[in-house]
Amino acid sequence: MQDPAWMTPEMAYFRDTIRRFCERELLPHEPRWEAQQHVDREAWLKAGQAGMLCCGIPEEYGGGGGTFLHEAIAFSEQARALAPGLGNAVHSGIVAHYIHAFASEEQKRAWLPRMARGDLIGALAMTEPDAGSDVQAIRTRAVRSGDEYLITGSKTYISNGTQAGLICVVAKTDPEAGARGISIFAVEAEKVTGLRRGKPLHKIGLHSQDTCELFFEGMRVPASALLGGVEGQGFYQLMAELARERVIAGLVAIACADRAIEETVTFTANRKVFGKPLIKMQNTRFVLADCATKLSLAQAFFAQCAQRLLDGHLDPAEAAKLKYFATDSCGQIVDACLQLHGGAGYMAEYPIARLYQNVRIHRILAGSNEIMRELIARSLDPLSP
Structure with missing residues (x-):
């Protein structure tokens, strides 16, 4: 595929390094x-040395000093490589930005350089057994007790959960206040008790990615762990950062779809059916044409959303549209490409089979696509509050 317009020579060099x-x-x-x-602990340290971690965090906090587009390159190249184990999109793309946006200056200087080096791994603990896309x-x-908070509850499907040393825990500080009663706590795992x-967890795909449950059994954290220093800001902090998370979800889906088409073009060019290459069959050509068109539309939409994110003007509904369209399109593309592989597509040794396993989650994470459609509809509805 042709490089996007925003791929400068410097970024192309960075891309090749990450690849x-x-x-x-x-x-x-x-x-x-x-x-x-889960990946080896050493993999995180090597990724830090390679400049793959926190590349969009300012240099003054130990990051790479790049932009969201540098992060996009890192996340998409990892997805294209079919090496999903390192949970960097959560670590660098989500948790690091919560810390950079809402933590105290002292906390940022203590945590972000370690995250960039790979010796402190980040996780976001939001999803619960009975609460996924519905954060409220x-x-x-979390109950205040002197200069501490006592946290009780559990979380599930937590990426980087078994290795994380810094966990952003979403909890209710005022259960009667609805969205205004939610807060986020940045918990240093090695400094607390009551964390189990x-x-x-055994998953359909992404088998190498660390995913587990977390249990908070009277976990005591210092009051300074409250992100932003004021109770009740968690929901607004989540809303401020979820647009970025959804753009990342769309980006990763686009990278997987791109790899699926690439693999399928190669396979069908070399596979002969009735004496001629499969790619010369009209059905194959039409299917690939449909896939390539969907991919191009998703790529153009991503470029638009990425620029708005860089400019600080990304509308949450636009991020929801990208996440919904890109992940749905990815699922359709990968499924169609697997079909063109025939029986080979069902064999795990082929990249298309591994893509098929891994991309199904994209329509669920960062808010299910059904929730994305509801958010989009609300932005259109003049009667919505």
Whole structure:
């Protein structure tokens, strides 16, 4: 595929560096990481040395000093490489930005350089067994006790959960206040008691990615762990950062769709059916044409949203549209490409089969696509509050 207009020579060099790192340091270890259900701790340190972590965080806090587009390159190259184990999109794309936006100056200088080096891994603990896209339904409770908070509850489907040293925990500080009663706590796992991690969860795909449950059993955290220093700001902090998370979800889906088409073009050009290459069959050509068109539309939409994010004017509804369209399109593209592989597409040794396993979650994470459609509809409805 042709490079996008925003791919400057400097960014192309960064992309090539990240691509080589993924091929050399991540992809060869994926089978072993899939078996153990998490990457080696050393992988995070190597990613930090390669400049792959926190590349969009300012240099004064130990980051790469780049923009969201540098992060986009890092996340998309990892997705294209079929090396999803390193949970960098959560670590660098989400948690690091919560810290940069809402933590105290002292906390930013203490945590962000360590996150950029890879010796402090970040996780966001929001989803609960009975509360996914509906954040206001969470039950985890944080009660003030002197100069501490006592946190009780549980979280599930937490990426980086077993290895995270810094966990942003979403909890209710005032259960009667609705959205105004939600707060976020930045918890240093090694400094608290009452935190218990569940075993790695068995998933349909993304087998190498660390995902587990977290249990807070009277976990005491200092009052300074409250992000922003004021109770009740959590919902607004989440809304401020969710647009970025949804653009990242769309971006990763686009990278997977791009790889699916690339694999399928190569496969159908080499596979012969009735004496001629499969790619010469009209059905194959039409299917690939449809896939390529959907991909181009998603790429153009991403470029628009990314620029608005850089300018500070990204509308949440636009981010929801991108997440919904890109992830739905990715699912359609990967499914169609697998079909063109025939029986080979069902064999795990083929990249298209691994893509098929991994991309299904994209329509669920960062808010399900049904929720995205509701958010989009609300932006159109003049009667919405």
